[in-house]
Ligand SMILES: C[C@](O)(C(=O)O)[C@H](CC(=O)O)C(=O)O
């Protein structure tokens with residue numbers, strides 16, 4: 001068993017990869033697949049929790065507990081470090097402190113906290129509003145101060161670029177760095193040059209959010225690595241693909257009266273059981289209870 005904390009594993013993964021790819025895993029099972037595939041770090045998306053677990057839009061409607069439940073499920077099923085979307089932290093300094101402590105207890109390696117107002121929106125949608133620089137710095141300070149595990153990774157996300165431009169966004173990022181943030185999440189960046197401006201200005205690692213159908217082009221990890229980006233996030237990529245596959249299955253069953261046309265698009269029972277280590281559980285059952293059956 002590893003004696004490393006989740007936060008230590010996450011920090012080691014950042015050091016070992018330039019850049020580190022971090023994939024969104026909407027539930028425990030997809031997290032197991034990502035781990036088996038060879039990924040080294042996982043992400044729990046706030047939009048993902050809202051959309052997938054609750055059928056809600058990403059507008060700050062889910063609670064700390066809602067997210068912690070999904071953290072516990074994922075961290076119980078894998079040994080990879082999990083970065084978690086803490087949105088705006090669910091309130092003032094004491095609420096943010098609870099967010100740090102509860103997410104640590106749930107097994108998260110770290111979180112990102114953003115500078116949007118509580119009535120937040122997806123970072124790639126228009127009309128976002130942000131809090132003042134001072135209020136954001138207070139959010140970061142409250143996070144750093146609340147750490148019960150010094151390795152818990154505190155990432156400050158700034159959504160300022162859209163509303164205030166590059167210089168203001170970098171000024172915020174620098175203020176968050178000075179307040180103790182371990183990394184900066186530069187949200188909804190348009191160009192590689194802008195990423196470079198962030199990475200040049202900052203000492204701490206910078207994350208690029210490469211989410212589909214948003215403001216940021218789908219830059220390759222090599223391009224991002226070349227401009228100094230340390231982490232590349234794919235928050236909802238697998239989720240979007242799963243959704244399209246599921247929709248296709250539902251439509252096909254209705255249209256055709258059976259599922260034959262879509263069976264080829266399905267993961268087989270054997271594959272499912274392999275990822276779940278199903279057979280080792282069955283063997284254990286046989287071992288434990290075979291004497292009684294005779
Ligand atoms: C990263 C993000 O915060 C998320 O919740 O996954 C979203 C992703 C998205 O909506 O595509 C965001 O960028 O705001």
Ligand SMILES: [Mg+2]
Nearest residue numbers: 045046047085
């Ligand atoms: Mg989010």
